[in-house]
Amino acid sequence: MKVTVKLFATFRAGRFGEQTKEYSPGTTVGDILNELSLPLDEIGATLINHRHVEEDQLLKDGDTLSIFPLVGGG
């Protein structure tokens, strides 16, 4: 299945802004975070097609997963 992953802000450094590629059925959001070495404690939001999802969410063909880092300074 084809999934598009969009990374935001600091997560782009050394990775990419947007990438569409083939994933095997059963891939979860957590698997992709792992694959991209994105530490869980730095994640601000994960959305599939503009809907918030958790790590255990399964991906479907055609999904767009957006991953934002946490921002907390003032």
Next chain:
Amino acid sequence: MEEVRTFLLKHAEEDLLPWKHQSFASTHFGLSIGQVERIALEAGLLPSRYQRNRKTISLANQLRLFRSHAAVIGCGGLGGYIIEQLARLGVGRITAVDPDVFEEHNLNRQLYSSPATLGRPKVEAAHKRVLEINPAVTLYPLKVAFSKTNGFDMLQGVDVVIDALDSIPVRLELAEVSAEVNAPLVHGAIGGWYGQVATQFPGENTLRKIYSRNTDGKGVEKGLGNPSFTPAVIASLQVAEACKVLIGQGVPLTNRKLHVNLLEMEVNEIPY
């Protein structure tokens, strides 16, 4: 009071009240600049300093702003710019809360920091500055750390709360207390080239949702610090939100968050 009103009406230029007359009336009648401003606005006179506001903010809304009370929690990078803009906008009362003194690493971005204010309390510098730029505004400086325990008394009766904190757990406490006192909360956070803004009205749970994954950590700011321009951008967006909340105009950023990326000049909206 009627005497003051008559004096102001007599010295107004059309419906504008020049500073020299506002200031004279204050000394002459033994009133504060703020008291004179209230009488002027209630008499349909606009202090001349606000004349470039008037196509954006009507005289009635200028009075509404003057009667309003905003609380700015945190007087660092975001807070300095927020206080400056609220005071110039003409928000009558500002409670400024911050336990810290200025340190050298603040000088790259914090508006009220300078070599002369190093070691001085941030709220004291804010107080002095507001008195200088708009003496009609009353700033209440509170040199304490905001918490759930002391927050209720601080925020009771406030019309809008503005989050300029640098800690996620304290932000969540601020959201909780804001809800308790029934005050809208304008959230802002920054880190490096990035920032975010959202507005939460009582009954909404946006802040809790924004930080649902990590309630006790630090964000991208931990590794990136903050340059001079990011706090100014996010603070300005927050003051625009606060202004709209106070005058009841426009469309606030509710149930969504703006994520601002100044490095690639992108703004993304995240629904909550």
